[in-house]
Amino acid sequence: MTTPLYLGIVGVGGVGNAFLEQLGQLPNPPKLILLARSSQTLSSPVPAYSPSIPFATWEDAAKLPSLVKSDALPPTEIAAFLASAPGRTILVDNTSDLALAQAYPIFLERGVSVVTPNKKGFSEDITLFNDIFASAVRGNALVYHQCTVGGTLPVLSTLRDLVATGDEIIRIEGVLSGTLSLLLCEFMPGNGTSNVRWSSLVSHAKEIGHTEPDPRDDLNGLDFARKLIIIARVIGIEVTRPDSFPVESLIPDELSSLPSSAGGISEFMNELPKYDVKMDAAKNAAREQGKVLRYVGSIDVPTRAIEVGLRHVEKGSPIANLQGSQIVSIYTKRYGANPLILQGGGGGGEVTAMGLMADLLKVMERLK
Missing domain, CATH: 3.30.360.10 (Dihydrodipicolinate Reductase; domain 2)
Incomplete structure (x- = not known):
């Protein structure tokens, strides 16, 4: 039986919007249950986590009346929301936010995998770098950050x-x-x-x-x-x-x-x-x-x-x-x-989004 996959995306700028567009072209995409930008958050109602958020621009997605709209959530609340979904969940962080990167261990400990071009978590103090990968092991989660170096170059x-x-x-x-x-x-x-x-x-x-x-x-x-x-x-x-x-x-x-x-x-x-x-x-x-x-x-x-x-x-x-x-x-x-x-x-929004998509597909394959 295929494990249901759920997705949360933080960051809907140039890279984020290109990534959403590419997600919409997948034959079997994960269910998008959280979409956040610097000041606002959209999420699927619990406990059903339905309906899912459409793969559209922020403005179009926000028009769906059944979605929950709130102010920006702290990383701990985002992690708790994603971890409570009835399946495997993935966080895609399209930001360069240090605070969110510092919270990766919290996501990973709770079994939420991370895909990101955010360099902060992997280039700050070495203790954070080590904690990220140790937390992934403990939480049986995955970390993919290919786009932190060289865009889509492998x-x-x-x-x-x-x-x-x-x-x-x-x-x-x-x-x-x-x-x-x-x-x-x-x-x-x-x-x-x-x-x-x-x-x-x-x-x-x-x-x-x-x-x-x-x-x-x-x-x-x-x-x-x-x-x-x-x-x-x-x-x-x-x-x-x-x-x-x-x-x-x-x-x-x-x-x-x-x-x-x-x-x-x-x-x-x-x-x-x-x-x-x-x-x-x-x-x-x-x-x-x-x-x-x-x-x-x-x-x-x-x-x-x-x-x-x-x-x-x-x-x-x-x-x-x-x-x-x-x-x-x-x-x-x-x-x-x-x-x-x-x-x-x-670089560029579409190119970086393509690299993120490649990482996401790898994670999805490993989590099934």
């Missing part, structure tokens, strides 16, 4: 396979920010020249939605660093905290203390052109060596050294030739001098 699953089959990973390096990849490729193309100003590139990327609303969230390198932390932990390197290694920020020191308010963002963008000379100097230094400038992260496994920042890379190399995509090169004992390379686009 970075984490490939690394787990390499480790499980006894290969020795020696070094990992790559570009794990599509935004920084795009900016630096336009600032200093792998083939050819460009005289465009760094601040102009950042401004244009912000205008067309290729950066976060506050571009400093891309330029500080911290999101990139979180991905490296997750990679390191998956291969057995216990990085204790997000600040365990230095991360080179592309935010001028003089502008780093501006507030994250709309006014602070506006002031940052207005002041940034004054500091173009620093990025010009970095470009010229790379050019003098016959190389190109890229923002790269690396993990040297024997020494446990992790680095994130601007690097001079050889012209014609895979990293030099990036066109806004992400790339991970994995050097192992079996692969020798020729690394295993994973490369492709890593």
